[in-house]
Amino acid sequence: MTEPSTQPPTAQSIDDLISSASAELENLSDLEAVDQWRVSYLGRRGALTTVLRSLSSLDVEERRTIGALANQAKNTLEERLELRVQQINEAALDLSASQDRLDVTLPGRPALGGGLHPTTKIVREICDAFVAMGFGVVEGPEVEWDHYNFEMLNIPKGHPARDMWNTLWVDYQDPSGENNMLLRTHTSPMQARVMENREPPIRVVVPGKCYRYEATDATHEWHFYQVEGLAVGEGITFADLKGTLYEFARRMFGEDRKIRFRCDYFPFVEPGVDMSIDCFACDGDGEGCRICRDSGWIEIMGAGMIHPRVLEGVGYDTEKYTGFAFGMGPERIAMLKYGIDDIRHFYANDLRFLRQF
Numbered sequence: 001m002t003e004p005s006t007q008p009p010t011a012q013s014i015d016d017l018i019s020s021a022s023a024e025l026e027n028l029s030d031l032e033a034v035d036q037w038r039v040s041y042l043g044r045r046g047a048l049t050t051v052l053r054s055l056s057s058l059d060v061e062e063r064r065t066i067g068a069l070a071n072q073a074k075n076t077l078e079e080r081l082e083l084r085v086q087q088i089n090e091a092a093l094d095l096s097a098s099q100d101r102l103d104v105t106l107p108g109r110p111a112l113g114g115g116l117h118p119t120t121k122i123v124r125e126i127c128d129a130f131v132a133m134g135f136g137v138v139e140g141p142e143v144e145w146d147h148y149n150f151e152m153l154n155i156p157k158g159h160p161a162r163d164m165w166n167t168l169w170v171d172y173q174d175p176s177g178e179n180n181m182l183l184r185t186h187t188s189p190m191q192a193r194v195m196e197n198r199e200p201p202i203r204v205v206v207p208g209k210c211y212r213y214e215a216t217d218a219t220h221e222w223h224f225y226q227v228e229g230l231a232v233g234e235g236i237t238f239a240d241l242k243g244t245l246y247e248f249a250r251r252m253f254g255e256d257r258k259i260r261f262r263c264d265y266f267p268f269v270e271p272g273v274d275m276s277i278d279c280f281a282c283d284g285d286g287e288g289c290r291i292c293r294d295s296g297w298i299e300i301m302g303a304g305m306i307h308p309r310v311l312e313g314v315g316y317d318t319e320k321y322t323g324f325a326f327g328m329g330p331e332r333i334a335m336l337k338y339g340i341d342d343i344r345h346f347y348a349n350d351l352r353f354l355r356q357f
């Protein structure tokens with residue numbers, strides 16, 4: 001690069017400056033070097049800027065002619081700079097085009113489509129099985145009142161059964177100072193909400209998300225889905241409950257499945273049961289089976305005949321109407337159906353897992 005001259009400028013020195021600067025510029029092939037060139041000739045302390053500054057040392061006549069030449073030189077160098085930058089950019093473009101040549105005969109890249117989450121799929125499958133049996137589908141709020149989640153289900157304040165549902169309370173106090181808003185711990189609050197708004201006969205399933213203040217492990221999440229079922233009408237018996245759930249198990253798990261009911265306790269049903277299916281992995285043998293843990297049976301839901309107090313709570317005539325309810329965990333059903341060994345895979349957002357469905 002040329003050092004700025006300390007001599008007063010002449011027509012010859014300006015001409016020389018243009019020649020040497022232009023020759024230098026022609027040899028540059030990358031933009032960084034070109035920028036350094038710009039700084040050394042046209043920058044604040046560059047050779048040409050110094051020439052322009054030193055014009056004041058010339059007499060008036062010389063200043064006019066040399067000044068015009070220096071301005072011309074500035075314009076010339078700026079034009080050449082612009083042209084060189086353009087040439088370098090074009091050369092880079094040509095090089096990259098020649099390296100990544102486009103083969104228009106190659107097949108197109110497939111567009112990446114999303115898919116349904118395995119929980120969504122299994123929830124739909126469960127609902128479809130009940131819709132085929134004449135049930136409707138309704139949904140309800142995930143942020144719920146104590147009133148529906150517990151009180152209307154025959155679980156008053158202070159009832160020990162509240163401990164069965166580790167509850168996440170919402171930080172809210174009603175005007176009386178009570179903390180009674182929560183994240184629903186099950187879909188059962190929809191039993192009362194549906195019955196309050198309809199007259200029997202009722203046949204609905206309620207899919208939806210639930211939340212519990214629980215430590216997670218291979219079969220427990222703190223947020224998970226449930227599908228609730230509710231049927232109310234005249235003359236509904238436990239045989240209807242068994243028949244409906246048997247048909248459901250057959251549709252979900254195949255013709256040959258056996259089902260088992262055992263007594264269980266839920267304050268909002270009487271009698272209450274848990275329902276199991278015989279293990280499809282070992283065909284009910286049990287021995288050495290890691291799916292059913294040697295028992296031959298897999299528990300899939302809680303169920304029972306709706307407790308008369310729940311029916312009374314929504315103003316139904318318990319002499320006239322009876323009904324059954326059930327509640328199952330779709331993730332657990334998907335785990336059984338697809339051999340998934342840990343419920344935490346469902347919500348870890350790992351595409352390697354999700355893409356399998």
Ligand code: FA5
Pocket residue numbers: 185186187188212214219220221222223224225226228266269272299300301302303304325326327328329330331332343
């Ligand atoms: C209930 O929540 C009752 N509301 C079910 C019911 C409805 C009984 C109507 C009678 C009549 P339970 O807590 O057992 O019951 O949960 C029901 C199902 O939800 C379980 O069988 C399981 O599949 C699923 N579940 C419960 N807790 C979890 C959890 N932490 N993670 C994943 N799934 C869960």
